[in-house]
Amino acid sequence: MTVAVRVIPCLDVANGRVVKGVSFENLRDAGDPVEAAVRYEAEGADEVAFLDIAAAHEKRGTLVELVGRVAEVLSIPFTVGGGVRSVEDADALLRAGADRVTVNTAAVEDPSLLTRLAERFGAQCVVVAIDGKRVRHGSGLAVMRVMTHGGRRETDRTVIKWAAEATGAGAGEILLTSVDADGTQAGFDLEMLRAVRTAVDVPVVASGGAGQLDDFAKAVLVGGADAVLAASVFHDRVFTIGAVKEAMRRAGLAVRPAPAHVRTLLLRYDANGLVPVIMRDVVTGNVLTLAWANAEALAKTRETGLAHFYSRSRKALWQKGETSGNVQRVVGISLDCDADAVLYDVRPSGPACHTGADSCFSRVETFDTFEPGAGPSDALDLTELFAVVRARKEAPVAGSYTNELLEAGVARIAQKVGEEAVETALASVTGDAKALAGEAADLLYHLAVLLTARGVAPGEVAAKLTERRGAPRRENP
Amino acid sequence: MTATSVPAVTLVDYGVGNTASVIRAFRRLGAEVDFTADLDRVASARRVVLPGVAAFQPAMNRLLETGLESAVRAAVKRGARLLGLCLGFQLLFEESEEHGVNRGLGLVPGRVRAFPAVVRTPHVGWNQLLARRTDGFMKGIADGSWVYFVHSFRPEGVDPADVAAACDHGGEFAAIVQRGNVWGCQFHPEKSSENGRFLLSNFLEEDAP
Numbered sequence: 001m002t003v004a005v006r007v008i009p010c011l012d013v014a015n016g017r018v019v020k021g022v023s024f025e026n027l028r029d030a031g032d033p034v035e036a037a038v039r040y041e042a043e044g045a046d047e048v049a050f051l052d053i054a055a056a057h058e059k060r061g062t063l064v065e066l067v068g069r070v071a072e073v074l075s076i077p078f079t080v081g082g083g084v085r086s087v088e089d090a091d092a093l094l095r096a097g098a099d100r101v102t103v104n105t106a107a108v109e110d111p112s113l114l115t116r117l118a119e120r121f122g123a124q125c126v127v128v129a130i131d132g133k134r135v136r137h138g139s140g141l142a143v144m145r146v147m148t149h150g151g152r153r154e155t156d157r158t159v160i161k162w163a164a165e166a167t168g169a170g171a172g173e174i175l176l177t178s179v180d181a182d183g184t185q186a187g188f189d190l191e192m193l194r195a196v197r198t199a200v201d202v203p204v205v206a207s208g209g210a211g212q213l214d215d216f217a218k219a220v221l222v223g224g225a226d227a228v229l230a231a232s233v234f235h236d237r238v239f240t241i242g243a244v245k246e247a248m249r250r251a252g253l254a255v256r257p258a259p260a261h262v263r264t265l266l267l268r269y270d271a272n273g274l275v276p277v278i279m280r281d282v283v284t285g286n287v288l289t290l291a292w293a294n295a296e297a298l299a300k301t302r303e304t305g306l307a308h309f310y311s312r313s314r315k316a317l318w319q320k321g322e323t324s325g326n327v328q329r330v331v332g333i334s335l336d337c338d339a340d341a342v343l344y345d346v347r348p349s350g351p352a353c354h355t356g357a358d359s360c361f362s363r364v365e366t367f368d369t370f371e372p373g374a375g376p377s378d379a380l381d382l383t384e385l386f387a388v389v390r391a392r393k394e395a396p397v398a399g400s401y402t403n404e405l406l407e408a409g410v411a412r413i414a415q416k417v418g419e420e421a422v423e424t425a426l427a428s429v430t431g432d433a434k435a436l437a438g439e440a441a442d443l444l445y446h447l448a449v450l451l452t453a454r455g456v457a458p459g460e461v462a463a464k465l466t467e468r469r470g471a472p473r474r475e476n477p
Numbered sequence: 478m479t480a481t482s483v484p485a486v487t488l489v490d491y492g493v494g495n496t497a498s499v500i501r502a503f504r505r506l507g508a509e510v511d512f513t514a515d516l517d518r519v520a521s522a523r524r525v526v527l528p529g530v531a532a533f534q535p536a537m538n539r540l541l542e543t544g545l546e547s548a549v550r551a552a553v554k555r556g557a558r559l560l561g562l563c564l565g566f567q568l569l570f571e572e573s574e575e576h577g578v579n580r581g582l583g584l585v586p587g588r589v590r591a592f593p594a595v596v597r598t599p600h601v602g603w604n605q606l607l608a609r610r611t612d613g614f615m616k617g618i619a620d621g622s623w624v625y626f627v628h629s630f631r632p633e634g635v636d637p638a639d640v641a642a643a644c645d646h647g648g649e650f651a652a653i654v655q656r657g658n659v660w661g662c663q664f665h666p667e668k669s670s671e672n673g674r675f676l677l678s679n680f681l682e683e684d685a686p
Binding site for chain 2: 097201
C-alpha cells in the first residue's frame with residue numbers, strides 16, 4: 001500500500017466568488033466556490049485548493065469568511081492561498097478551517113516566514129507555491145527562474161535552489177506551477193517537475209498545463225509529482241475527477257476511487273433494472289440519442305466520464321464509441337423530476353448515431369401533425385423551422401423557395417434578411433400587430449435560411465442568447 | 478435518529494488545534510457536541526473525544542495541569558466510550574518519543590515512535606485501512622477503505638488484539654485501536670469524506686457501553 005496520488009481541483013476566487021479570466025482586469029464570475037467544492041468532493045477530489053487571486057487588492061475578511069463556509073460543508077482537506085504574508089494571515093485561515101496555507105511572494109521576499117509558519121503550525125500545514133519560468137538573458141542558456149506577483153515579476157532565484165531553500169526553511173510541500181506550461185494545455189512541465197523532484201524530499205504538486213487525460217499520469221510517472229492540480233479543465237468540466245483518476249489507475253498508479261454517488265441511490269429503475277438515458281450535446285443542446293443504462297453502466301459513466309449504456313438486445317454493458325471511436329465525454333449526469341430517467345450532457349467526439357448522423361433524431365419524418373392551439377401563446381419554438389430548412393439543404397425539393405434561396409447563395413439571402421428587417425421595422429411603426437407578426441415571421445424564416453446556409457447551428461445562437469442574458473451555467477449534479 | 482435520542486459527544490478542550498472540523502463533523506451527523514474543559518462534564522460524559530493536532534508533550538502536560546487527565550480516566554473507568562483522534566490517539570499509549578521520551582495516558586499498551594528514516598515523513602495523504610476487525614469503529618467499513626492521514630509518529634508494539642485496522646507506510650502500524658471502550662484512530666475521520674462519516678457514526682451508535 002502506498003499513499004494515493006492526490007487529484008486536486010483548484011478554484012480561483014475573488015471577493016468570495018469563483019472567477020475566471022485571463023487577466024486581473026477581465027474577471028468573470030463563475031459561480032459559488034462552496035458549491036463547486038462540494039461537487040468536487042462528491043466526484044472524488046482528494047483535496048481542494050482555493051487561490052485568492054485578488055488578495056492583494058481585497059480585504060482579507062472575505063477570504064476568511066469563505067474558508068469558514070467551505071469548512072462548514074467539506075469533509076476532505078483543503079488548502080488556501082493568495083496574499084498570505086504573515087503568521088497572523090495564516091492563523092486566521094487555519095482557524096477558519098483550512099488545513100494548509102499556501103505562501104508564494106511573501107516567502108520569496110522573506111524565507112523566514114516559512115520557518116515561523118512551520119514552527120507554529122507544523123510543516124505539513126505549510127505549502128510553498130513556486131511559479132517557475134524559463135528566462136534567457138543575453139545569449140546564455142535558459143534558466144528556470146522563480147516568478148512572483150502572480151507570475152509577473154522575475155526574481156534572481158532559480159527554481160531548484162529556491163525549492164531546496166524553502167523546504168529547508170520549513171515548507172512541507174511544494175506547489176510547482178510552470179508559467180511556461182500554464183494555459184497551454186500541452187501537458188505539465190515534466191522537466192521542471194523532475195528538476196524540483198530531485199532537489200527536495202517533500203511532496204511536490206504539479207500545476208499548469210493539463211490538457212489531456214494522459215498528462216496527469218505523466219506528471220507522476222515522469223515528473224515524479226505526488227499530486228496533480230488543475231483548475232479550468234475541472235471547472236469547465238472538460239474532465240471529471242473520476243475520469244482523471246481512472247486514467248491514472250490504468251497507468252498503474254494508486255488512486256482513491258470516487259465515493260459512491262449518493263444521488264444514484266434515488267434512481268428508480270424499471271422492472272429490468274434499467275433506466276432510459278437521453279444524451280444531449282452540451283454545446284448545441286441537440287438531443288443525440290435515447291438509450292438504456294443499468295446501475296453498472298451509470299457507475300462506469302461516472303467513474304470514467306465516458307458514456308456507458310446497457311444494450312437490451314445484446315444484454316451487455318457497452319461504452320458508446322468503443323468500436324467506432326466516437327466516444328461521448330459526459331460532463332454532467334442529471335435525473336428527471338421523478339428520478340426515473342437520466343440525462344447525459346456530453347461533448348461528442350464524433351457522430352452519436354450508428355448511421356453516421358450527429359444525432360439519432362436526424363431523420364425529419366413527420367408522423368402526425370397536431371392542430372395548433374386556439375389562441376396565440378407565449379412560446380416561439382424555431383426548432384421545426386430550422387429542421388425543415390436543414391432538410392431542404394440536405395435533400396433539395398423541386399420548386400422549394402428555400403432551395404431557390406440556398407442556391408442563390410449567402411449574398412442573396414443576406415440581402416433578403418436586410419429587406420425583411422426593414423419591412424419588420426416599418427410594420428412596427430405603420431402597421432397593425434398582425435402585419436408586424438407577418439413581417440417578423442418572414443424575417444425569422446430568412447434568418448433561419450441564412451444561418452443554415454452559413455452552417456451556423458441554431459444551438460449556437462441559443463447559446464449566445466443565454467450568454468447575453470448572463471444566465472448562470474446549467475448546474476449538473 | 479429521533480429528537481429524543483440525540484447522541485451526545487463531549488469533546489475535550491485542552492488547547493489543541495483544529496478542533497472545529499471535528500465539531501462540525503459530529504454536528505453534521507446529528508450529534509450534540511459539548512466542547513468543554515469542565516472536569517465534571519468530561520468525567521460524567523457518555524462519549525468522550527480527545528482530539529488533537531499538536532506536539533505530544535505540551536498536550537500531555539496540559540491534560541495533567543488542568544486535571545482533565547483524571548477526568549478522562551474517570552470517564553473511561555465509568556464505562557464511557559473514549560475516542561482519541563490523531564494526537565489524541567497517540568496520547569492513549571504508554572509513551573512517545575516525540576521530542577524526547579514522554580509518558581502518555583497508558584490506556585492502550587504500545588509506544589509511539591517515529592517512522593523509519595527510509596519512508597517519507599510526515600505521512601500525509603490518503604492511505605488504505607487494512608481491516609483487522611469488523612465490529613465497533615470498523616463496523617461496515619470495507620477492507621482497503623481510504624482515509625486521510627497527517628502524522629510523523631505512529632505506535633509500535635501494540636497488542637494485535639487491540640488493532641481494529643492497520644495501515645502500511647514503511648511497514649504496518651496500528652491505524653485504529655479498540656481496547657474495550659477505549660477507541661482511537663491515527664488518521665482524520667473528519668477529513669476522510671464518506672468513509673470518515675461512516676466511522677464517526679459507528680462511534681455514535683447506541684450500543685455504547
